[in-house]
Amino acid sequence: MKILNKNNKKIHSKLIIIGSGPAGYTAGIYASRAYLKPLLITGNDIGGQLIKTDNIENWPGEINKISGLKLMERMYKHVKKFPINIISDHINKVNFKKKPFQLFGYNSIYTANSIIIATGASARYLGIKSENFYKGKGISSCAICDGMFFKNKKIAIIGGGNSAFEDVLFLSKIVKKIYLIHRNKNFKAEKILINRVMKKIKNKKIKIYLNYEVKKIKGNENNITNINIFSKKKNKTKNIFIDGLFLAIGHTPNTKIFNNKISMKNGYIIVKSGSHGNFTKTNIPGIFAAGDVIDHVYKQAITSASSGCMAAIDAEKYLEKNNLI
Secondary structure: OOOOOOOOOEEEEEEEEEOOOHHHHHHHHHHHHOOOOOEEEOOOOOOOHHHHOOOEOOOOOOOOOEOHHHHHHHHHHHHHOOOOEEEOOOEEEEEOOOOOEEEEEOOOEEEEEEEEEOOOEEEOOOOOOOOOOOEOOOEEOOHHHHHHHHOOOEEEEEOOOHHHHHHHHHHOOOOOEEEEEEOOOOOOOOHHHHHHHHHHHOOOOEEEEEOOEEEEEEEOOOOEEEEEEEEOOOOEEEEEEOOEEEEOOOEEEOOHHHOOOOOEEOOEEOOOOOOOOOOOEOOOOOEEEOHHHOOOOOOOHHHHHHHHHHHHHHHHHHHHHOOOO
């Protein structure tokens, strides 16, 4: 990890947006159109987690399938049409006690009259002891990134939501065998995705284990070789030999640097919500939040984008009200 040089330059902006996913880019578009001339700091994961999605079919107006990477490239080009300063840096420390607010990056120190937090979320892991050792040695949270490494091999996918089923559909075109393992009885994925996967089960390429959890990940020095899964309901343990393990069990909001700096609950930033404006307002006047850092329910690209729009409008009103424009 790079350490911030205290002598690095300082950059000030009326409005700083942290994050370059759908929420961050949408906030950038709306803030730029309001002539706020915002500064957008991309973070390490430029484009957010959406770039790891193979096919998007529910983006309004996009009739044909589009990859997450392509959609985020379009958003970036859209943002660049307007007067906005996009900086590739990662914020690792903040000071919200003094104004203007301070953000400390690897390359610079940033100050702002108002901030929109849109830092997104990161893939969640199982928490099994051997898990860290096998990351990159068979364990992956990105089917699109790593799928081709497992051509004609056996893999397991953990999860029961849209991400898991999208991974099944994508990887079924590449791998030899898929074991879909879900800890509950019912899936949370959209019915259209479930139906597509169920049609593929007939060719015996996909096998489903419901009410099972991964208890052990085993392998050699170079790669995973097998996993132990256990069903509490059936009181049964199974040993499955695989070459790869793909995790699709949700995401954790990227809010660690805001601990004890802003009001949060279970890692999510608390916003005002409601129906009378300032939907994205946090407990600190001038700081707003959007996207996955505030949403543990819907978790869709379109809802992230819409909250980015609201955050930009809320920030504009704050800056105008306080004569900071």
